[in-house]
Amino acid sequence: MSDKTTQKSALVVSAHSADFVWRAGGAIALHGERGYQMHIVCLSFGERGESAKLWRKGEMTEEKVKAVRREEATAAAEILGATIEFFDLGDYPLRCDKETLFRLADVYRRVQPHFVLTHSLQDPYNYDHPQATHLAQEARIIAQAEGYRPGEKIVGAPPVYCFEPHQPEQCNWKPDVLLDITAVWQKKYRAIQCMQGQEHLWEYYTRVALQRGVQAQRNIGITADKKITHGEDYQSIFPRVTEDLS
Numbered sequence: 001m002s003d004k005t006t007q008k009s010a011l012v013v014s015a016h017s018a019d020f021v022w023r024a025g026g027a028i029a030l031h032g033e034r035g036y037q038m039h040i041v042c043l044s045f046g047e048r049g050e051s052a053k054l055w056r057k058g059e060m061t062e063e064k065v066k067a068v069r070r071e072e073a074t075a076a077a078e079i080l081g082a083t084i085e086f087f088d089l090g091d092y093p094l095r096c097d098k099e100t101l102f103r104l105a106d107v108y109r110r111v112q113p114h115f116v117l118t119h120s121l122q123d124p125y126n127y128d129h130p131q132a133t134h135l136a137q138e139a140r141i142i143a144q145a146e147g148y149r150p151g152e153k154i155v156g157a158p159p160v161y162c163f164e165p166h167q168p169e170q171c172n173w174k175p176d177v178l179l180d181i182t183a184v185w186q187k188k189y190r191a192i193q194c195m196q197g198q199e200h201l202w203e204y205y206t207r208v209a210l211q212r213g214v215q216a217q218r219n220i221g222i223t224a225d226k227k228i229t230h231g232e233d234y235q236s237i238f239p240r241v242t243e244d245l246s
């Protein structure tokens with residue numbers, strides 16, 4: 001582990017407790033293995049909207065569902081090599097006040113992320129996901145402001161990457177980053193298997209990873225030495241600043 005002052009870090013803002021696993025588990029594992037401090041904020045447990053299998057068991061309460069979801073997400077984060085915290089804001093609907101924005105801004109200040117992962121800007125199937133994106137972006141901007149808690153170290157301008165929504169064609173999804181997660185796919189799949197309440201998605205997200213892997217390979221050339229089998233795709237919000245276009 002590298003020194004705290006030089007260690008790189010990243011922040012993942014997830015609307016519900018499993019979203020980060022399906023959509024960004026590869027990126028989290030990959031950077032975790034490279035020594036990044038990966039920190040996840042789950043704004044809610046997805047207790048109402050994304051825990052259908054648990055509710056169907058009967059004799060469930062919201063508290064019980066939340067406890068299971070917390071356990072699953074904590075286990076997944078551990079496999080991926082990340083720390084995790086839960087804001088417990090409730091879902092369907094996910095709403096937040098000023099205090100929550102400040103709470104998230106304080107996480108930015110503490111983590112000092114080198115990049116941020118969150119949801120897509122649009123998702124007509126799920127209002128909580130874009131809500132999480134707006135919250136992540138607004139808190140980032142507050143954390144950049146010199147006038148917010150003056151004297152504290154402000155955050156720089158970490159790039160924000162949106163992760164793939166569940167039904168991308170309906171979300172105006174146009175990825176501009178394909179991430180090779182071949183080396184960590186097994187780790188991601190182990191994290192996926194922590195999500196016992198959403199077993200119907202395991203196979204689905206395996207197919208997504210394979211599909212994105214094929215596309216990643218095509219975009220570096222099918223004859224390239226590097227062989228990519230699994231991928232994740234992202235859409236960046238801000239332009240990437242570089243001195244090298246190759």
Ligand SMILES: [Zn+2]
Nearest residue numbers: 015016019050
């Ligand atoms: Zn979700």
